[in-house]
Amino acid sequence: MLCVGVVLYENDRRELQRLCASFALNRETADFHVVWRDNSPTDALRAELEHLWPGADYRFTGANVGFGAAHNRGMAEAFAAPDTRAYVCVNPDGVLHPRCLTELLAQVDAVGERAGLVEARLFPDEHPKPYAPRTHETPWCSGCVLLVTRGLYAAVGGFDENFFMYCEDVDLSWRARAAGFGVHVAPRALVHHYTVDRAITPRRERMVRRSAAYLGHKYGNAAFARERLREYQELGGEPFALPPVPRPSAALRNAADFEHLLQFAEPRW
């Protein structure tokens, strides 16, 4: 059984309509259950979802707990059920290709026991981070449509909730690799998701750098953390204290890549 988790925050009707339509198409080839966790200030989306996805398993979190924390609740609940094979994080502004979930599972099967994370390939403008053309291994997985296996969750847990937004997918990917799990792209599993022309907002830029600073701090790259903090402060970010973290193991340090700044891997273009 596959559990799909969608974390909502004031999403518009058209976005949800397209996502639900794509879920309906995926139903024709894959068996899965969707849980909708709503981080919005009110539960206004409940009625909307009931209309678009009758019988929707809707959970109002009552506060904006963040992407990682909301999905962690979803994973804890999903993996508590013994027949849950994997949990898939799905961004509400994505549109899944009709065979997306089937192809994610096919990639898990191709990798085998050590499958940890499998991401859907972003479409139409693919993410420039590389992946091995034959094995589909990739340095890190994007959280837009991200499958987490039971095995990985049992070994390393879910997202680090010190990341409110951004970089939690990179962190989970590096932890997965450090623990010996596979991190792969499923090239045939497509998700329509395009953010290149989204307005660059100061808030977003601050959030990215705040999370990146914590990532550098967590993986022992002080220079990277310092530089991202400086940028964060120049963007008007409120001072904050980086949480204490244990010294990263050699495996974690080896998995990390700060050479390519916020790309975290050498981009193909």
Added chain:
Amino acid sequence: MVRRPEDTAGEVESLAARLRAFVLARVTVTRGARVALVGSDALLARALVDSGCEVVDGAGAGPTHVVLVDEPAASTLESLLAEWATAVPGAELLFGFRNAGAGASLLATFLEGVPARPGPAEAVVRSRFAACGLRVQAREAHPAAKGRGPLPAEAERSLRDVFAQLRPDAEDDVVLYALAREADADVMAAMESASGGTASTALVPELLTVILWAGPEHRESLDEAVFSLACQDYRPLEVVVVEPAGASPPAGASPVEVCLELYRRIGDFTFQVVRRGPGEGMDAALRAARGQYLAFLDASGLVYPRHFVNLIGALKSGDAAWAVSRAYRDVLRTSDAEAYVETKVPFPLGDVLELEHLHRHPWLVNAQVIDRARLAGLPLHLEDPGTESPSALLLRLASVFEPLFINGLPTCEQRGPEPIAPGPALSEVRVLRSFGAWEGAVGRARNAGQSAKDLRHRVLDTLNSRLKQWVPGLHGNVRAWVSKWSR
């Protein structure tokens, strides 16, 4: 030089002679041909008999061929064809006319006051056949001789070439057709419904029609092309898919139709599938397209969500007839039958869209939107891929309508190789622009050359400084050597 009446009479005689040759070539391949002549042509009748054909009188005699001997008037051609196609459904209809839309004829009217030709214009004739349930079996076209008008040869050539760029059939001075009735076509009914004319050909305001070529070479990528179309933001949207006709029509819904129906469940749009024989698909799709805005997409291509929103928004903000965006070309590696994108290269480069870009990158036909309401009724023509380079259409448009270039990030993607069919040589293209526009183009070319020269100088200066700093001995030797050889 004023056109004389005998010049026009000569044209009529020339048409008659060409029609005779055309008819004889068609009928003599049919054993036992029975030919009905509508009108009188003693020469043709004798030639038919001499070649072993039977000349019969009227539909009742069961002719295999019907020849409209006299040049039909524009107003009566359709009814004549419909009448004979209905009376003798199995017969081939043969006729010819002097194209009223031929460039040479238009120039003669404009410059010499020669009366406009009474016959039909090829553009109108051709567009009516399908609507009337008639199929073109054969077509022959003959250009007008050059240099018979009052203009200097080069000026006449320039003007006629511009006409031909706008309408390829503008060089077809005399046109001959052999038509047959489509199986099960009710020609009279089709004519009556088609004769409403403007209602069926009016553009639907705001509607975007995307003509999608789904040739067999793109079967694998069609799914993703349609997925990208369904998810892009512009509405209302109509998709006209051109599927080259195979040996036999599919039973039930074709894979193309299944794909379109599937994605309609995600994004709202209407669609139709056009199936025609080789070389006829794209033109048929153009006739079927209802939208004010027109775009093309090869099934190997993808569009990003705001691609059409940006292009149409740009058109609405000005008065250009068409707009072009930048695109990505994928450099692909195939591994285990899977395509891997090694890198993406944006094209065209630069802040300004030059004609040379349209020639070098014919795929840009997939990166543009045309506002057909601004083409002044100019009909579009596009050959099926592989037959003619799409740059022919781009350059034809650019020859009169300067495109608007969306100079930003690429918003569509080419996943296949550049089309192989060569486009018209750029040196042969005639373009109407103000002198100021040409001065601007020359200025940009000069600046680009100067920038390249400056860059070379800067690189050499930097190299010189570094060598002197790091390896002064070597620098001295190189300098001495260069001095020696430059003396």
